[in-house]
Structures are given as C-alpha cells and as structure tokens.
Amino acid sequence: MKFFLILFLISFVSFSQEKSKKITPWTLEAAVEHAVENNLQIKQAYLDVLDAETLKLQAKGNFLPSLNLSANHSWNVGLNRNLTTNLLEDMTTQFSSGSIDLGINIYNGRRNIYQLMTSNLGILASKYQLEDMKEDVMLLVVNGYLQTVFSRENFIVQTNQLSVAKSELKETKELVKAGVLPKGELLELEATLASQEQIVVNAENDFEIARISLAQLLLINDYKNFSIADNDYEMVSSLIMEKSVDELYNEAIKSRNEILLAETNVEIAKTNLKIAKASYQPSLSGYYSYNSRVSYADRLVSTDDFNQIPFGVVEGTGERVLITQSETKVVPHLSILDQLRANDGQNFGLSLRIPVLNGLSVKNNVQRSKVNLLRSSNQLNQQKLNFERIIYQAYSDAKGAIKNYEAAKKTTIARKEAYQYALDRFNLGASTSLQFSQAKQRYDSAISNELRSKFDAIFQIKILEFYFGIPLKL
Template sequence: MVKINCQCYFLLKCYSFYRNIYLSQLLILLKNNIKLNMRNHKITILIFSFLFSFFMSNAQKTWSLQDCVDYALFHNIDLKLQELSVQIQENNVFQSRMNLLPNLTANASDVNNWGKTVDRYTNQFANSRVSSANFYLQSSVTLFRGFQLLNSIKRENLELMAQKYDFDAQRDMKAMEITTAYLQILYGQENLKSKIQLEGNTILQVERTQKLVDAGTLAKGDLFNMKAQLASEETQKILAENDLSMAYIKLKQILDIPADTAFEIQIPSLDLTQGDNKLMSPEVIYNYAVQSRPEIMSAQIRYERSLRDLSIARSSFYPSISFSAGLGTGYSGANIILDGNPSFNGFFPSGDITSAGDTVLSPSFDYRTKTKAFSDQITENKNYSVGVYLTMPIFNNFQTRNQIVKSKIAIQQADLQLEKTKKDVRQTIEQAYADARSAFKSYQAAMSNVNALEESFNYAKQKFDAGMINSYQFNDSKIKLDNAKNDLLNSKYNYVFRIKVLDFYFGKPLSL
C-alpha cells in the first residue's frame, strides 16, 4: 500500500508541475519511471483517465518556433519602427527624383496706396487712394549643378536599400533571439522533468529506508541523510521551476505578450544522431554569408553611399545654370477711361482775344469717367519674362573644401565598418563551429558517462537495499548520476544552439 501511495504522489507531482506538456511526454514519463504490477496498474489507469480528461477540457494552442517568429515579426514594435523608417526613406527617394522637375509658383496681392505715388500700370502720379491687384505666375528649373541632383537620387536610393537590409537584419536577429529563448524553455522543461523524476525516486528510497530502519537493518543516520538529500532535491526542483518560469517570461516579453497569458510551446524532436558530420566548414558558411547576410550588404551599400556623398560635395565647385519664365498681370484703380460720349454745353469765352479785338469762344463739354474694367486690365496688362541664370562659386569660406574633407573621412569610416562587419560575422561563424564540435563531443562523452553511471547507480541501489553500503555512499552515486545528466542536458542544448547559429548564417530557416 505504501508503494502504491508513493506512485500516486509521484504522478500528482508530475501533474502539478508538468501538466501542460504534451500528453506523449506524460506517457514516456510513466513508461520509463514507474514499474507497476497488475494491481497497481489499475490505480494508474484511473489517475491517467483523470489527467487525460483534464487535458482534453483545457486544451489550448501550443506555439511552434515558427508561430513565435511569425507573431513577433508582425507585432514587434522595434520592427514596426524600422519599417516606418523605410517608408520615410522611400519618400526621400521620391522627392529626390521630383527635384529634377521645374517648380511652379503663383503670387497674388491686393494693395491700397494713399498719397502721391506712381501707378505702375498708368505710369502717372496718383494723389488719392488707389487700390491695385497684382498676379504673377513663375516657374524655374535647374539645368546644371555639377550633377548634384543625379548623385542625390543615387544616394537616396542607396540609403533606401541600406535601410531595407537593416530591416531584414533586425528581423533575423529577432528570430534568432526567439530561437534562443525557445531553446531555453525546452532546456528548462527537460531539466524540470529530470528534477521531478529525481525527487520521485528519492521519495521511494526514503520510504524504503524507513522500512529498513524500522526493521533494524539500517541506522537512523541513513534515514536522516536520505531526508536531507530529498530536501536538497526539492530545492533543485524549485530552482528548475523558477528557471522555466523565467524562460517563459523572457519569450513572452520578446513576443510582447502579457506575462500572465496562458502560453505553451510545442516540444520538437531534436535529432543529434548525425553529430558533427553534417557540419559545413566555416569557410563555406562565411562565403555564403558575405554574399547574403543583410548586415554585410547594408555596410557595403553604405560604403557606396559615402562615395556619392563625396560626389555631391564636389559638385559645389561647379557653376550652376537655371532657367526661369514668368507671366504677370494686374489691375489698378487709377486706370480711368471715358464713360460714353461727352455732352456739349455750348460756347464760352476762353479768355483769349483775337488781333481784331474779338473775344475767342471755345466749346464746353462734360466728360463722364470710370475705372477701366478688371477683366480688360487683366488682359491688357499681361507681361512675360524669360531668363537664364548662371551662378559661379568663387569663395564660400572654405565650406566646400571642408565638406569634401569630411566626405573622404566618412568613406574611410564606412570602409572600416564594412571590414569590421565581415570580421564579426567570420569570427561568430568560426566560434559557433568550434563550439558545435566541442559541444557534440561533450554530448557523446556525457552520454557514455550517464550510461556507465546508471549501471553504477543501479548496482549501488541493490547494495544499499541489501544493507551492504550506507546512505552516504548511495547518495554519492546518485549525485554523480544527476551531475552527469545535467552535463548531458547542457551539452545537448549547447550543441543545438550552435547548430542554429550556423544555420542562421547559412540562410537556413530557423526551425526545430
């Protein structure tokens, strides 16, 4: 009965700390760690049925690595900001092209003058209040400016390409960050599984030791030692739970998902059978990366852009030629014309006398006037202008010279940045390759060590049950096995991570 209760306790522990992992993992756990007789098997079936019904009623989406990557690439704020920067640069490219076109401006004014002034349209003095309106339409275009406009277009296009590569590089780094966090969760799950199994086995051993102490076969010191070991393993299990919880929080933060959101990942099958035989040489991976990695392409394009900046700076030494044309017209309130025919009032002395002494009579007329119609003035006052302008730079306080010096320095900086980027990629690939080979060898050695220590532990367990060794010797064998399993787990995921780094630089999709 004690054995049955212990097994039930072990299953419930698994359920409490591991209930959201795939049902297949629970089956493996039951198969590998619990050996039941027919009577105990019936109890296990009942517990299994309860857990199965719970899983079915609380089924939720499990996230694959690709699901996480796709979600982050669509929702991540940093990527959205970079995408907006690309859109801004696209607008800059459009503007640089439009700068080749002529501009067109229109001006209009309505002016009131008082006092003595010369009316621009009648060319006469006006002493009263005069209202006038002016309209002007002008267009100009740059014909030559030392190829500055053409180089500006090429420069903006290069910057657009560089920003697109920056966006791709940021997407790739985000995917790599997610892969790292995903692998950390997988590691945490396996580590927690191992700690739960270890604790369950120790519980069985504590109960076994209690029986032997009660029977007088072992001393109480052995029981106290086993309980101390159980407490230590409970602590290790709690630490493993915390590590797994933090790994989940880390991935949720990358995905920008609230920490209290229900979230589970898929557990892939990791194949390590091929080992380092499938690894490509670092040189092959680097040769591919140097032609395709966006961070390298971005640095290369920015070097080319710096060359265009130098050409733009040198264009200030050249004269500029522009062409302009204009059309103007206007209206003046001082433009007075007759309003109809004059009316005859008769003849009146003009004040002059002829040689014969007669008074000179002059006809008298009344004249009606009006301001000339707005439409007529607009039509009659049209004026046109066409001009070609040459601007020759002579001295501008060495601004052009200093700009050229700065552009040449910027070229050197861009060239060094390109070489540094290539160097960083090469070193990362070489380091990942060396680490992958070392990790796989460590994995093989750890696997052999685990197999040997399992045999040693099983033998020590038999000897302990027979009272041939004390609890200290038994726990020493158990601790060695646990450490070996930890080394195996570390080397396993270290190898998988390094493989993903190499795949990343060789352009392979990040998948598990």
C-alpha cells in the same frame, strides 16, 4: 422540456466558447514570426524605410520645374488723389495683382542624378538595417525559447528524480523495518530527499522565470496562459558541420545584412563625394514670369460730344484762340478679365552661376566627403573581420558543444550503471546510505549536464545554420 433544452444549449455554447479560448502552445516558428511582426524596434526600423522612400520622392521632385502662383489685394485708406477730379480726398482705393512664376534647372553638375542615386541606396540601406534587426530579434527569441525548453525539461527530470527518491525512501523504510538496514541509513536518505525537493523547487522557479522572460520578449501580457509546444527536441545530425569553416564564411558573407549594409554605406559615401564635387561646376537655370494687376477705382472716358474752349489770344489782334476738346465722364472700372488682359506683362530669361570663391566651403565639403568615404570603407573591412571572427567562433562553439554532448551522454550512461550498482549494494546492506546518496547525486548531476549540453549544442548548430541562411526550425 423547453427549460432543459435551453439549459442544454446554454451549457453547450459556454463549453464551445471556453474551448475556443484555449490557448495554443507556441512553437519556435510561431514565436519568431510573432516577434518579428510586433517588436517595437523593428517597427521603428520600418519607419526608417518609409522615411527613406520619402527622400527618394523628394529627389525625383528635383527634376521637375518649380511653379508658384501669387496674388495680392491691397486697400489704401486715407488721403488719396481722386483720379476723376485730380483732387486729394479722404477715400479708400483697392488694387489687386497676381503672378505666375516658373523656374527650371537646366544644368547643375548632375547633382540631381547623384541625389536620386543616393536616395535609392538609402532605401536599400534602410532595408538591410531592418533585416539585420529582424535577425537579431530572431536569435534572441531562439535563445529564449531553447532556454525555456531546457528549463522545462530540467524541471521534468528533477521531478522524476524526486519520485525515484521517494520510492527509494519507501523501500528503505521497509528494509529498516525488517531490520535489514540500520535506522541511520534512513536519516541519510531523508536528507537526500529534502535536497532533491529543493532542487525541484529551484528548477520550477527557473522554468517560470524563463517562460515569463520569453513571453515578455514576445510582448505577450498573458503570462498565466503562455506556454510552449510540448515537442520532443532530440539532437539530430546537421549537414552544416560537414562543411569547412572557410566554406561557411565565403557562403554566408554573400547574404549577411550587416555586410550588405556596410557595402551600401560605401556606395552612398562615393555618391555623396560626387555631389560635393559637382559644386565646382557652373549651374544654369531658366525662369519665366507672368503678372497682371486690377484697379477698382472709377475712371474718366471721352464722350462723343466736343466743346470749344479758349486756349489763348493772338498777340497783336487780341483774337481768342479756341481748341476743340472732347467731353469726359466718370464710368466704373473695366471688368477684371479686361484689366488682366490690358495690364499683363511677361519676364523670362536664363541665369548662369559660376562658383569662384565661396569661403572654401566647396573644398571643405569635398574633403569631408572623402573622409566619410574612408570611414565607410574602414567600417566595411571591420564588419568583414568581425563576421569572420563570429563564424569561426560559432563553428568552434558548435563543434565543442557537440563533443561536450557526446561526452555527457557517455558520462550519464556510466553514472547510471554506477548508481544502479550502488543501489543494489545498498539494498543488500553492503554499502552505506552516504555512498548511495553520493552515487545518486552524481547520476542526477550527469543527467542535468547532459540535458544542458544537448540544448547548448542545438542552439550552437542553429546559430551556424542561421548564418548560413537556413531557416530557424526545431
């Protein structure tokens, strides 16, 4: 009994794990979100944002004073003068020194302010560029996803058509067997069936290629288990088509990242021009320095004992002249703190720099900044023209795609009726198998064209909605 209970538990756990491993089909929203989170180019653009934020910290640091500490310790080995005996001896002496230097920028033509403004604009430009790259990736995913959906739907349609062809071939065999139709008609239908099988193989291959391409775009390596959601993608009316193209352009241009990026680049160029012109102005800075030193050599100090030592003689009498001199002794060096206090020194002041002649470098920098400003302005105008062309093209494509889909639906209905009429005539022996096969091929082609035009219309409308700021959803 215990054995069967354990076996049941193992089977249940295995079934649960296998069920948990089941891959959920990808919806368009999930695919877009996954692509934005994992695309390598987007990750690279995000690093550019981090780099721009670092440049902002550097610009803020320009407002702070500079503070530097320095320390030195030296050894003098060899022939040196002994300070206690005043004799040259082979010895080693050591010295230490240190300093604190402080500098502050008082005025430099407001360059620090302009550099901070440039860094803020740089962060904004990097974010716009990041969002623009995300939008490009989104459109690629939508295109790849809809292409996969179309390929799958086309494969299903062609498979169904193959089933219909097989059913028709079976019925024709019965009619031939009954003597209603000649055997030659059967051969024509067999050729049509073989052609339909080839179409199914090609449709399946197109679906596999589209599915794998979408998986590669999403950076998914498990091609075998990758699948898209099995939803009913019907063509629905969109309010976006009720707006005029000018209304679409005027609304969309307010939030398009490529336009905002170009406008930000113009502001950056203007600020860089101010930075270049600031070099014409004088700069004023202040500085302060504190330093001290330490010696590790022994020293001579006076004692409380005094001696009378001869200094000379009195001319004429020959009497010796004596002077009183304090006795000295050799003692160790003072403590480091005492020496630092005794040997310290300070230096402070102001420094004024007035540019007079710098090889025309300032003038050339200003001229280059003006050229860059004109270049950025031209790029902004070009971006607006490009976007206007894209909006008009997208609007025209969407209108044309919708009309094409409506026409394709009418064609399919007409081809279906013609196919049904040809089928009835063929079953009655009033038409040949060639005429019936041609009617069927035209009907199959109409179905494929309708399917293709439907997804093309969906994609064109989604592009227009995307430019207008409507989230991508199916």
